Amino acid sequence: ALKNLIVFPKAVSLSEDIKKASISHIHAHWASTPSTMAYIISRITGIPWSFTAHRGDIAENNIINKKCVSASFVRAIDEEGRKDLTEIVGDSTLHGKILTLHMGVEVAGNIKKPEVSQKAFTILCPANFVPKKGHRYLFESCRILSDKGISFECLISGDGPLEDELKEMVEGLPVGCNIRFLGRLPHEQLLGLYAEGRVDVVVLPSIVIGDDVREGIPVALMEAMSYGIPVISTRTGGIPELLGDGSGIMVEEKDAESLAVVIEKLINDPDYYALTGMRGRKKVERDFNISLISKRLLELFSTGIQ
DSSP states (O other): OHHHHHHHHHHHHHHHHHHHTTOOOEEEESTTHHHHHHHHHHHHHOOOEEEEEOSHHHHHTSSHHHHHHHSSEEEESSHHHHHHHHHHOOOGGGGGGEEEOOOOBOOOSSOOOOOOOSSSEEEEEEOOSSGGGOHHHHHHHHHHHHHTTOOEEEEEEOOOTTHHHHHHHHHTSOGGGOEEEEESOOHHHHHHHHHTTOOSEEEOOOOOBGGGBOOOSOHHHHHHHHTTOOEEEESOTTHHHHHTTTTSEEEOTTOHHHHHHHHHHHHHOHHHHHHHHHHHHHHHHHHSBHHHHHHHHHHHHHHOOO
């Protein structure tokens, strides 16, 4: 309630500007205070509005029921989020307003045919250094692969509060694990690695931690898939919605041995490698293509849910 009171004056002030700008629809990201502001502005101006709910903001439940009554539609970014919203909104007549429309990425243009690098097999983990990303299980998988004499390199891109702890873990591993920290790469540089064929597989060993903190559908996986790069992750959060039909590879969370097994399979089975990469590319083209998603959002802004 206090957070909503804090944004109330801002919403009132913005209402005048929005009226003058002849805006026809208001859309807010996050079911927390950003959508509170949009809700207030809509009430003052009479302009239709909607909002996108992500994950932790749904659990916060900032007057979500009132917002669903008022909004022309409510967008969840995955099926699990949509189900959570319908549980919060008791009135089943409002459930038709709530739809799943994924986040998306630009689909890369001409890409190289997915094939295993003839040089050292390169694993990339692009993730913030926070507990739910599960880096330690990738490190353990690297130790398992190294012990078997398998040649690879593992690149870690990102930063965050666990940086020192993660670097200490790597220092305690055998040299053959070949794990290298890149820091936080600029987005274009990361995509450049994909476009140049310098990454063979992207791995996100995500885990569920306390208070039900888990992944949504990671954009980091979508981006790699758009370049035809195979991805490996875990059966947590919204990840099965992206990878569950064979568009990528999933293992159980905290299972370093299974993770090592599937990395080894990609290294040794070029047909499996190519098939996984192509399936992922097609999944993103069809269901996570930002051009198609943007077009659908514009339709919803104009007409609402028909």
